[in-house]
Amino acid sequence: MNILVAGGDGFCGWPTALYLSNQGxxxxxxxxxxxxxxxxxxxxxSLTPIATLDERVNRWKxxxxxxxxxxxxxxxxxxxxxxxxxxxxxxVFVHFAEQRSAPYSMMDREHAVFTQVNNVVGTLNVxxxxxxxxxxxxxxxxxxxxxxxxPNIDIEEGFLNVRHNGREDVLPFPKQPGSMYHLSKVHDSxxxxxxxxxxxxxxxxxxxxxVYGLHTNETLLDPILVNRLDYDGxxxxxxxxxxxxxxxGHDITVYGxxxxxxxxxxxxxxxxCIEIAANNPADHGEFRVFNQFTEEFSVNxxxxxxxxxxxxxxxxxxxxxxxxxxxxxxxxxYHAAHTKLVDLGLxxxxxxxxxxxxxxxxxxxxxxxxxxxxxxxxxxx
Amino acid sequence: MNILVAGGDGFCGWPTALYLSNQGxxxxxxxxxxxxxxxxxxxxxSLTPIATLDERVNRWKxxxxxxxxxxxxxxxxxxxxxxxxxxxxxxVFVHFAEQRSAPYSMMDREHAVFTQVNNVVGTLNVxxxxxxxxxxxxxxxxxxxxxxxxPNIDIEEGFLNVRHNGREDVLPFPKQPGSMYHLSKVHDSxxxxxxxxxxxxxxxxxxxxxVYGLHTNETLLDPILVNRLDYDGxxxxxxxxxxxxxxxGHDITVYGxxxxxxxxxxxxxxxxCIEIAANNPADHGEFRVFNQFTEEFSVNxxxxxxxxxxxxxxxxxxxxxxxxxxxxxxxxxYHAAHTKLVDLGLxxxxxxxxxxxxxxxxxxxxxxxxxxxxxxxxxxx
Numbered sequence: 001m002n003i004l005v006a007g008g009d010g011f012c013g014w015p016t017a018l019y020l021s022n023q024g025x026x027x028x029x030x031x032x033x034x035x036x037x038x039x040x041x042x043x044x045x046s047l048t049p050i051a052t053l054d055e056r057v058n059r060w061k062x063x064x065x066x067x068x069x070x071x072x073x074x075x076x077x078x079x080x081x082x083x084x085x086x087x088x089x090x091x092v093f094v095h096f097a098e099q100r101s102a103p104y105s106m107m108d109r110e111h112a113v114f115t116q117v118n119n120v121v122g123t124l125n126v127x128x129x130x131x132x133x134x135x136x137x138x139x140x141x142x143x144x145x146x147x148x149x150x151p152n153i154d155i156e157e158g159f160l161n162v163r164h165n166g167r168e169d170v171l172p173f174p175k176q177p178g179s180m181y182h183l184s185k186v187h188d189s190x191x192x193x194x195x196x197x198x199x200x201x202x203x204x205x206x207x208x209x210x211v212y213g214l215h216t217n218e219t220l221l222d223p224i225l226v227n228r229l230d231y232d233g234x235x236x237x238x239x240x241x242x243x244x245x246x247x248x249g250h251d252i253t254v255y256g257x258x259x260x261x262x263x264x265x266x267x268x269x270x271x272x273c274i275e276i277a278a279n280n281p282a283d284h285g286e287f288r289v290f291n292q293f294t295e296e297f298s299v300n301x302x303x304x305x306x307x308x309x310x311x312x313x314x315x316x317x318x319x320x321x322x323x324x325x326x327x328x329x330x331x332x333x334y335h336a337a338h339t340k341l342v343d344l345g346l347x348x349x350x351x352x353x354x355x356x357x358x359x360x361x362x363x364x365x366x367x368x369x370x371x372x373x374x375x376x377x378x379x380x381x
Numbered sequence: 382m383n384i385l386v387a388g389g390d391g392f393c394g395w396p397t398a399l400y401l402s403n404q405g406x407x408x409x410x411x412x413x414x415x416x417x418x419x420x421x422x423x424x425x426x427s428l429t430p431i432a433t434l435d436e437r438v439n440r441w442k443x444x445x446x447x448x449x450x451x452x453x454x455x456x457x458x459x460x461x462x463x464x465x466x467x468x469x470x471x472x473v474f475v476h477f478a479e480q481r482s483a484p485y486s487m488m489d490r491e492h493a494v495f496t497q498v499n500n501v502v503g504t505l506n507v508x509x510x511x512x513x514x515x516x517x518x519x520x521x522x523x524x525x526x527x528x529x530x531x532p533n534i535d536i537e538e539g540f541l542n543v544r545h546n547g548r549e550d551v552l553p554f555p556k557q558p559g560s561m562y563h564l565s566k567v568h569d570s571x572x573x574x575x576x577x578x579x580x581x582x583x584x585x586x587x588x589x590x591x592v593y594g595l596h597t598n599e600t601l602l603d604p605i606l607v608n609r610l611d612y613d614g615x616x617x618x619x620x621x622x623x624x625x626x627x628x629x630g631h632d633i634t635v636y637g638x639x640x641x642x643x644x645x646x647x648x649x650x651x652x653x654c655i656e657i658a659a660n661n662p663a664d665h666g667e668f669r670v671f672n673q674f675t676e677e678f679s680v681n682x683x684x685x686x687x688x689x690x691x692x693x694x695x696x697x698x699x700x701x702x703x704x705x706x707x708x709x710x711x712x713x714x715y716h717a718a719h720t721k722l723v724d725l726g727l728x729x730x731x732x733x734x735x736x737x738x739x740x741x742x743x744x745x746x747x748x749x750x751x752x753x754x755x756x757x758x759x760x761x762x
Contacts (some may be wrong), residue, residue, distance in 0.1 A: 109509040128490040169533035174552035187568040198708040308715035
């Protein structure tokens with residue numbers, strides 16, 4: 001297939017582009033490389049030293065003989081986006097190209113407005129460009145499990161069968177997102193659902209859990225192909241951040257009570273889920289939602305796992321509970337369906353000690369690059 | 382109370398500002414007057430000849446002795462908005478200042494993006510300005526019944542008690558809006574709900590039905606105070622548009638089968654509902670939703686009423702069914718709760734023949750101003 005990966009320079013996008021290229025697909029990347037600018041804005045960095053996008057795709061070509069075309073620009077620039085679509089005529093548009101940090105969106109009004117405009121307008125432009133240029137193209141959009149929030153009922157995959165006053169309907173699952181970023185994803189979901197209903201677009205919305213790990217078979221082929229790994233209080237996510245804290249002798253910092261429970265998945269499952277969605281496209285007019293995660297953990301679960309694996313490797317780390325910088329329930333019911341991707345062939349790579357050890361060893365390898373002042377959260381809700 | 386009316390030059394905003402001023406409140410208007418520019422963009426006009434905002438408030442002052450301060454500018458300009466809030470320190474922020482036409486939002490990509498950015502960023506700025514400058518201020522936000530779409534169950538006022546797999550929760554009512562404009566209102570609702578939960582803001586979201594009529598006691602005091610009345614295919618809404626069609630000898634044009642059913646209310650109830658909400662503010666942290674309409678009608682019901690009243694006044698009009706320019710169900714279940722405003726004291730002004738006749742007589746008075754080429758719908762979904 002001819003696949004365009006928007007945001008293909010990022011943490012999920014880069015390994016997805018490599019994996020799909022390795023599977024024999026014709027892959028192009030469109031990315032404005034703004035994630036690298038945010039490192040500069042925040043005085044932060046990737047734990048791993050990442051090459052430029054040009055260096056990355058050139059090395060990929062040298063090693064595998066496969067070409068990944070690149071287009072540098074902004075999805076919010078419709079002239080640019082429509083030109084890219086006309087040049088590539090994708091069968092599948094994989095859309096990772098959004099500002100994806102909740103704390104970044106909560107820094108202040110400017111960052112909230114930027115996040116919502118960037119994400120919503122970028123996705124609106126994708127909708128219109130696909131509608132006008134490649135109406136058969138299957139849009140695979142990265143959503144987030146965070147769209148649902150933490151309702152006191154089971155979370156279903158996108159839709160809920162509701163019985164009310166003697167009548168019945170299947171309705172979009174109610175959304176209670178917890179940050180300006182998560183709200184932007186909810187807005188996208190509503191816009192995409194409308195586009196499917198009204199214009200017959202075909203969309204798979206992947207409500208992804210928290211991703212851990214950094215390597216895939218492809219990124220391990222060469223140091224120039226290494227993926228980025230975030231550990232700072234803005235872009236770092238729970239498990240990766242805990243392992244890095246343990247490696248540098250920092251306390252493992254749980255926000256609040258630590259009973260916050262979420263869905264998690266290994267990055268190697270992320271890339272596989274994209275392939276599964278691409279191989280099994282949504283129908284015309286169908287807005288399809290998959291919950292993309294493999295296991296549920298509380299933050300306390302993850303802190304304990306990180307502590308244990310570090311200890312096995314000879315690193316002692318305390319677990320401390322910080323005042324929660326976020327407004328969220330710290331003890332709550334959480335149970336979310338996630339069978340649709342498994343039904344289509346996903347074999348989950350679970351969070352075993354081996355997996356934890358492999359991440360930890362990479363972390364130790366690069367720990368001299370950690371900027372200690374960035375590890376603690378500075379942004380409050 | 383000290384009340385700031387955003388969008389106070391518009392169809393609902395202007396009579397609301399006058400009514401609240403007449404009730405003794407200290408009223409200010411903030412408006413960028415862009416609605417008047419859209420008339421120019423579309424080559425359209427108000428059926429009634431409307432004065433400038435300065436002429437309007439000056440005449441109001443002359444007649445009643447009451448001052449309405451005005452600020453001309455854009456809610457999307459945060460420096461401007463925060464300056465207005467600092468100057469006025471409102472107890473109540475009434476927010477009408479959005480692009481409110483579904484067809485306008487569906488003209489093309491540019492108008493869709495404009496509508497969503499304008500409405501979402503304007504409301505985000507209101508959220509941040511209130512949070513930072515007047516955190517006790519009660520935000521009264523105009524939403525729309527169109528946020529709900531047409532589910533096959535009863536529509537409740539904002540929230541739904543859900544029982545699922547043996548558990549229970551009260552969740553936001555699922556939203557299935559039918560245009561890029563209606564989507565922008567859904568985005569606003571999610572953003573506002575979050576702001577209440579996280580920052581303790583106090584918000585009443587008025588999901589308003591389709592408004593008919595144009596006069597209030599205050600706008601009738603002087604011709605310079607007359608309200609605007611839209612009849613074109615972009616900004617005109619069902620009942621008002623039908624009466625104007627009948628008055629100029631045009632067919633009454635029903636879109637599709639005409640079974641589309643919606644909630645409706647008289648403009649004189651709109652202004653009263655704002656007062657009721659203001660007098661009974663939401664609590665800190667409360668996101669409160671009222672469904673603001675008084676009666677349900679199908680489009681066919683309204684066409685028949687318009688035809689009959691026109692006939693009584695000596696005007697013959699045929700009812701014709703056009704191919705529906707919108708994507709919507711033309712026969713569907715519709716039943717929506719609307720008791721909360723009544724419980725707080727609303728006495729509905731229903732759609733009687735007298736009410737219809739009064740509107741029709743105004744329409745006849747100004748019918749020479751109708752631009753016939755604007756009456757039919759030109760924008761398709």
